[in-house]
Amino acid sequence: MLIRVNVNGEWREADAWEGSSLLSMLRDDLGLPGSKNACEQGECGSCSVWLDGDLVCSCLVLAAQAHECEVRTVESLSGGGELHPVQEAFIEAGAVQCGFCTPGLIVAVTDLLSHNPSPSEASVREALSGNLCRCTGYQKILDAVQLSAKGMIG
Amino acid sequence: MSQRVAEGVRQGIGESVRRVDGIPKVRGSFAYGSDLWHERMLWGHTLRSPHAHARIRSIEVSKAIAAPGVLAVLTAEDVPGRKIYGLEFADQPVMAIDRVRYHGEPVAIVAAETPELARRAADRIAVEYEPLPAVTDMEQALDPDAPKLHDWGNILRHVSIVHGDPDAPADVWVEGYYETGMQDQAALGPEGGLAIPADDGGVDLYVTTQWLHVDRQQIAPCLGLPEEKVRITLAGLGGAFGSREDVHLQIHACILALRTGRPVKFMYGRPESFLGHVHRHPSRVWSRVGATREGRLVNVQVRLMIDGGAYASSSPAVIANATTFAAGPYEVPNARIDGTAVYTNNPPCGAMRGFGGPQVAFAYEAQMDKLARALGMDPVELRLKNALKPGSVLPTGQVIRGSAPVRQVIERCAALPLPPEEPRDERGHRDPLSLPGGVAGNVGRGEALKRGVGFAVGYKNVAYSEGFDDSTEARVTLSQGADGPIAEIHTAAVECGGGVHTILTQIARTELGVERVVLHPPDTGVGSAGSSSASRLTLMAGGAVQLACRAILEELGRRSGVAMPEGMAEARQIAVEGGQLIAADEPVAALEDLLSEPIVMTRTYHHRPTESFGPGGQGDIHVMFAFAAERAVVEVDEDLGLVRVVQIAAAQDVGRAINPQGVTGQIEGGTAQGLGLALMEELQLKDGRIMNPSFTDYLLPTILDMPPMVSEIVEDPEPGVPLGVKGAGEPSTIVSTAAIVAALRDATGRELNRAPVKPDDLVGLRAPAVSSGPAPIPDVPGPKPIPEYHGVGAGQQELMKSD
Numbered sequence: 001m002l003i004r005v006n007v008n009g010e011w012r013e014a015d016a017w018e019g020s021s022l023l024s025m026l027r028d029d030l031g032l033p034g035s036k037n038a039c040e041q042g043e044c045g046s047c048s049v050w051l052d053g054d055l056v057c058s059c060l061v062l063a064a065q066a067h068e069c070e071v072r073t074v075e076s077l078s079g080g081g082e083l084h085p086v087q088e089a090f091i092e093a094g095a096v097q098c099g100f101c102t103p104g105l106i107v108a109v110t111d112l113l114s115h116n117p118s119p120s121e122a123s124v125r126e127a128l129s130g131n132l133c134r135c136t137g138y139q140k141i142l143d144a145v146q147l148s149a150k151g152m153i154g
Numbered sequence: 155m156s157q158r159v160a161e162g163v164r165q166g167i168g169e170s171v172r173r174v175d176g177i178p179k180v181r182g183s184f185a186y187g188s189d190l191w192h193e194r195m196l197w198g199h200t201l202r203s204p205h206a207h208a209r210i211r212s213i214e215v216s217k218a219i220a221a222p223g224v225l226a227v228l229t230a231e232d233v234p235g236r237k238i239y240g241l242e243f244a245d246q247p248v249m250a251i252d253r254v255r256y257h258g259e260p261v262a263i264v265a266a267e268t269p270e271l272a273r274r275a276a277d278r279i280a281v282e283y284e285p286l287p288a289v290t291d292m293e294q295a296l297d298p299d300a301p302k303l304h305d306w307g308n309i310l311r312h313v314s315i316v317h318g319d320p321d322a323p324a325d326v327w328v329e330g331y332y333e334t335g336m337q338d339q340a341a342l343g344p345e346g347g348l349a350i351p352a353d354d355g356g357v358d359l360y361v362t363t364q365w366l367h368v369d370r371q372q373i374a375p376c377l378g379l380p381e382e383k384v385r386i387t388l389a390g391l392g393g394a395f396g397s398r399e400d401v402h403l404q405i406h407a408c409i410l411a412l413r414t415g416r417p418v419k420f421m422y423g424r425p426e427s428f429l430g431h432v433h434r435h436p437s438r439v440w441s442r443v444g445a446t447r448e449g450r451l452v453n454v455q456v457r458l459m460i461d462g463g464a465y466a467s468s469s470p471a472v473i474a475n476a477t478t479f480a481a482g483p484y485e486v487p488n489a490r491i492d493g494t495a496v497y498t499n500n501p502p503c504g505a506m507r508g509f510g511g512p513q514v515a516f517a518y519e520a521q522m523d524k525l526a527r528a529l530g531m532d533p534v535e536l537r538l539k540n541a542l543k544p545g546s547v548l549p550t551g552q553v554i555r556g557s558a559p560v561r562q563v564i565e566r567c568a569a570l571p572l573p574p575e576e577p578r579d580e581r582g583h584r585d586p587l588s589l590p591g592g593v594a595g596n597v598g599r600g601e602a603l604k605r606g607v608g609f610a611v612g613y614k615n616v617a618y619s620e621g622f623d624d625s626t627e628a629r630v631t632l633s634q635g636a637d638g639p640i641a642e643i644h645t646a647a648v649e650c651g652g653g654v655h656t657i658l659t660q661i662a663r664t665e666l667g668v669e670r671v672v673l674h675p676p677d678t679g680v681g682s683a684g685s686s687s688a689s690r691l692t693l694m695a696g697g698a699v700q701l702a703c704r705a706i707l708e709e710l711g712r713r714s715g716v717a718m719p720e721g722m723a724e725a726r727q728i729a730v731e732g733g734q735l736i737a738a739d740e741p742v743a744a745l746e747d748l749l750s751e752p753i754v755m756t757r758t759y760h761h762r763p764t765e766s767f768g769p770g771g772q773g774d775i776h777v778m779f780a781f782a783a784e785r786a787v788v789e790v791d792e793d794l795g796l797v798r799v800v801q802i803a804a805a806q807d808v809g810r811a812i813n814p815q816g817v818t819g820q821i822e823g824g825t826a827q828g829l830g831l832a833l834m835e836e837l838q839l840k841d842g843r844i845m846n847p848s849f850t851d852y853l854l855p856t857i858l859d860m861p862p863m864v865s866e867i868v869e870d871p872e873p874g875v876p877l878g879v880k881g882a883g884e885p886s887t888i889v890s891t892a893a894i895v896a897a898l899r900d901a902t903g904r905e906l907n908r909a910p911v912k913p914d915d916l917v918g919l920r921a922p923a924v925s926s927g928p929a930p931i932p933d934v935p936g937p938k939p940i941p942e943y944h945g946v947g948a949g950q951q952e953l954m955k956s957d
Contacts, residue, residue, distance in 0.1 A: 034182020098651025
């Protein structure tokens with residue numbers, strides 16, 4: 001089926017299978033592999049994107065549900081070449097190891113900071129509890145959030 | 155001189171240099187195995203056994219072949235070469251031959267135009283199974299009447315260590331029985347690979363793996379191809395933790411690509427990933443520890459078993475590790491330790507971070523706490539009193555030649571500040587977010603909270619043991635680029651996420667005094683790097699890069715006309731600084747004048763030789779050791795069985811920290827995996843079938859489960875190795891499970907002898923694990939893995955010989 005979707009500011013069309021998830025459409029039909037598939041059950045947050053401004057697991061959204069909607073992916077954050085402050089902070093804090101959870105976490109952290117520019121540690125943990133990371137033990141991700149918050153305010 | 159060189163180059167050894175792959179990873183442009191793509195590529199799919207043990211009466215593929223978009227449907231008959239493979243022993247069919255031995259064993263493979271068409275075609279393969287009685291318990295495998303998994307029986311390996319006088323008496327004895335469950339590595343990036351048929355009849359494979367060359371050694375014979383026609387390049391790995399050591403989809407993808415003449419991609423989904431790789435061995439440990447009244451260990455008696463599942467994988471090496479470490483990082487003058495790995499119809503188990511270490515640390519550290527109680531001693535004091543040190547003799551008779559800062563890791567960990575008590579409001583209530591279970595999970599107000607503190611020490615061998623020569627080759631090129639000199643590094647060292655690639659660039663910068671360093675993708679165009687495992691690559695690949703860099707310095711010296719006495723580079727008498735070649739503290743020539751032709755140097759680093767087990771399990775088995783201590787503070791809600799880990803303090807011995815931020819990242823991440831084994835992670839098996847192959851049902855620690863950590867890096871350089879490095883990946887995983895469960899025991903007073911600890915254990919709804927007594931010692935011909943006595947083809951050993 002033909003799906004029309006605004007991805008990262010550009011209207012695109014994809015001829016996706018009816019059963020396709022938004023994640024599959026982004027990765028396989030629209031050439032945007034930055035959103036990752038680690039569980040396909042909405043448990044890990046690796047596929048986090050914005051759908052009409054709301055943070056969603058794109059593996060749990062049908063491609064068809066995104067028809068005529070606006071989708072933003074991790075690829076939108078460094079469009080002009082410059083890294084987004086959250087991306088910069090993840091590198092600086094050592095919050096990246098294998099990196100598979102990283103795009104989803106960067107989207108989730110950016111979303112959190114857009115609502116709450118200086119979150120407490122407890123609220124960061126609550127907000128990121130849907131994003132699994134198997135490498136870091138999360139300590140440096142917390143550090144990255146604090147660094148990002150400073151960077152975005154400063 | 156060496157100091158001046160190190161200071162002269164930015165981003166060298168000892169700095170928390172940013173990751174070389176950081177920018178693509180944060181942008182989402184880093185290419186993982188699951189992101190691979192090729193024009194006209196087909197999608198592969200694997201049909202797997204639904205049974206733990208069954209005879210295959212027939213396989214009918216005609217309906218599948220006739221399905222739309224299907225190019226090939228293949229079974230064991232279609233494997234062009236050797237039909238079995240294996241990491242240490244070739245005992246595993248590429249696809250099942252007449253019989254399936256575990257739930258998830260590959261039976262047939264399909265290539266089709268889309269993943270969905272491939273899946274649907276696989277559904278149309280008709281396999282007629284005759285279920286057979288299954289061996290699903292590791293002790294049942296020892297029963298002479300149990301079904302036999304293989305022609306040579308159910309014993310995979312038995313290692314027996316006798317040290318001193320194993321009948322030596324002691325003043326005080328403590329006894330214990332301990333179990334750990336089956337843990338999954340759960341690397342977030344699933345298995346992925348792309349095989350592309352080549353014009354020369356060979357194949358180019360891009361794949362998620364931890365060791366390119368050992369893959370090739372297993373793949374090529376199954377394809378009936380010489381090794382040089384199988385070229386492998388690393389695909390981006392979304393973690394590994396041991397789960398990418400064994401071949402998974404490699405042979406399947408190559409066979410389909412060669413058969414169809416088109417590129418074939420495989421990508422496992424999460425449920426298939428749980429079925430498609432090995433897991434951490436479940437364990438049972440029976441232990442008796444004897445000491446003097448003053449708290450000196452006198453005698454340790456341990457019987458331990460691990461469940462290897464249906465095929466060998468790396469079980470022979472895991473049981474060797476578990477057995478040699480079963481007495482803990484302590485001086486023990488007398489010991490008898492017996493370790494057995496068995497085959498069962500459970501899923502195959504193999505490498506996972508810690509490699510036999512976490513299972514025995516869970517037991518030996520619980521025993522140390524029991525002993526401390528029996529003696530009325532402080533548990534940290536008891537550990538200090540018995541701690542290994544340089545010169546100590548291990549139960550294998552091996553003398554620790556190198557660094558062993560066990561006292562230091564214990565003392566520095568114990569000295570880290572404890573977390574404060576949580577604040578309470580005027581009614582005495584805590585912030586609900588701070589309660590075990592949090593707002594969503596805890597329906598109380600903290601009335602039944604108990605706090606506990608646990609301590610654990612452990613250790614791990616670095617690099618491969620028992621006589622393996624797991625060397626690493628590095629090719630380093632120094633040339634003059636448009637903007638100055640450039641060093642290029644080419645190795646087959648796999649970056650799983652641990653940071654070895656960044657470390658290699660740091661070493662090259664410091665050694666060559668050149669800031670611009672480029673890494674080539676790891677592939678089989680250079681010699682073997684050995685595995686990205688056993689905490690070994692910083693030492694091994696770092697050592698190889700250092701050797702190649704020093705050969706380059708010597709060549710620069712020759713080109714400059716300086717007299718080059720042997721070992722000048724090693725003695726740091728020659729170096730590059732500020733674009734000048736410096737020899738014996740004098741500038742000799744400008745670097746660019748010496749680089750009219752690039753310099754290419756290929757060098758191989760070998761660690762010191764070790765020995766295989768001799769009589770009584772004696773021998774110089776391991777290369778070197780890295781130690782860690784952790785202290786866990788927990789809160790338990792005794793009404794609800796909920797746990798909050800409040801803080802973990804760690805001190806870890808790494809020899810020397812090349813990248814301190816990377817080291818603390820390893821300590822923290824390794825600790826989180828141990829926390830998973832302590833509190834939640836377990837593959838649930840029922841009659842050999844995995845019941846929870848998903849992230850909904852297999853629980854991983856989230857950011858709410860993981861507490862703040864305080865970490866100390868202990869640097870006590872290992873003598874006689876490049877840069878004094880050990881490795882950082884595994885020790886924290888080995889100790890954190892033991893420390894957390896010790897804290898739970900401290901909080902609740904319960905025995906808690908099985909990990910993971912479940913809420914039912916904490917409220918008394920589930921009794922401690924019981925055993926009717928130690929498992930019998932099997933009658934085996936010797937300490938080697940049993941398949942070896944039956945002439946079953948070796949895996950890694952062949953590679954070592956060909957080197």
